[in-house]
Amino acid sequence: MRLVFAGTPDAAVPSLRRLAASDHDLAGVITRPDAPVGRKRELTPSPVAQVGAELGIPTIKTHRLDAAATSAVEGLAPELGVIVAYGGLVREPLLSTPRLGWINLHFSLLPRWRGAAPVQRALIAGDRVTGASVFQLVPELDAGDVFDEEEFVVPDGATAGDVLTALAGTGAELLLRVVDALAAGTARSRPQHGEPTLAPKLTVEDGVLDWHEPAERVLARLSGVTPEPGAHTTVGGARLKVLAARVVDGDAPSSSGALAPGELAAEDGTVVIGTATTPIELLSVQPAGKGPMRAADWFRGLRLDAPVAGA
Template identity: 70%
Template sequence: MRLVFAGTPAPAVPSLRRLAASDHEIAAVITRPDAPLGRKRVLTPSPVAAAAEELGIPVIRAARLDEDATGKVAALAPDLGVIVAYGGIVRAPLLSTPRHGWINLHFSLLPAWRGAAPVQHALIAGDRVTGASVFQLVPALDAGDLYGELRYEVPAAATAADVLTTLAESGAGLLTDVVDDIANGTATARPQIGEPTFAPKLTIADGALDWTQPAGRVLDRCRGVTPEPGAHTTVGGLPVKVLAAEPAPGDVPPLPAGRIAATRGGILIGTATTPVLVTRVQPSGKAAMAAADWWRGLRIDDPVAGA
């Protein structure tokens, strides 16, 4: 089939590469415009744009899938639109412009975690199984019929970045299989079953750690917001990012919530249950460092996390 592919961030790149290597033709890639990155704010192509240009595929840069983008897609006469984390909404008439409409690879087991940040919300919620789904795009948010899905058991220490990397690769295979089935006329779709949950884009506030919660909940949030927007707390009123944390060893005595104690390999911070071992931090305005080094240089009397 003749495809149009829409995507922007790195997790969409494996799907683009897999489809480019298939028997299908990608007529064009739609992606968000170049964005300023780094301290020097250098305009940089999206990961999908960079991959498309490497593959020799024409690129349409569009901040919104508006009338102009719709006209460009219509001129290509695609059989199918494929979208993976583009970062915008496909509305009519673009929704029905390809002959078979649009399909979407989404990184959750729908109807769980519809929205922009499914992996992050799944980890924050403590889900131990997640996955990826391919569905028919409809006007309602991530609500279309399912063509296929895969399940993934989340490793205990995996961050959102780890899970996204894995699902991006395995999901690319699932997506390509669905495209093949649509081309062959063998694809079947079923309605989503169950009560939906939603995963809006995370804000900096979502990374704030509440040490009055059980240790498991604190660690779930740490993993779910790593690397973006990042886990953080305050110590003596000063902000500090928590870059790496893990369960404390079993022989560690409990600490009051938020109380900090030095230990080998890091610092212990008390929670509602057992302490959490923090091994790497980044104080405001400074480089990342070992938590033990940061603690030794702290000049605060009786510091408490979250205080």
């Protein structure tokens, strides 16, 4: 079939490459415009735009899938639109422009976690199983019939970045299977079943660690907001980004749970912090204005009596 692909971040690249390598005709790519990246804020093409250029595929860069974008897509005459994490909604008349409409690779088992941050919200909620779904786009957010899905068991200690990378790879194969079935006329879809949950885009505030929560909830949030927007707390009025942590083992200082929520302690190079239940060991942190470092090195530089962390 003749396809048009819409996507923006790294998570969309495996799907773009897989479709480009298939027997289908990838007529064009739609992505978000170049954006400032890094400390120098240099305008940089999106990962999808970079791969589109590498593959020699005509690329449309747009903030919105508006009338101009619709006109451009009409000129490509696609039979099917495919979208993976573009970062904007497809509305009419663009929704009906391809003969078969649009399908979406979404990184959750729908209807759980409809929205912009499904992997992150799943990990914050403590889900041990998530996955990917390919569904038909409809005007309502992530509510269309599902063609196929694949479960993914979240490994212990995995971050949202880890899970998204894994799902981007397996999801590309899932997506191609659906595209092949649509081309062959054998695709079958089913309505979504169950109570929907929503996954709105994360903000910086979603990264605040609440030490009054149980240890497993703190670590779940840390996993869900890593690498973006990042987990953080404050110590002595200064912001501290927490990059990696774990529940302390039985030999760690204050492993009996004697520390108050947010209270810090260190012994033999191990830095721990109290929660509502078991203390957590801080492994890697990043103070404001500095690079990542071992928690023990950061703690040695503190000049605080009985340091306590808080929001």
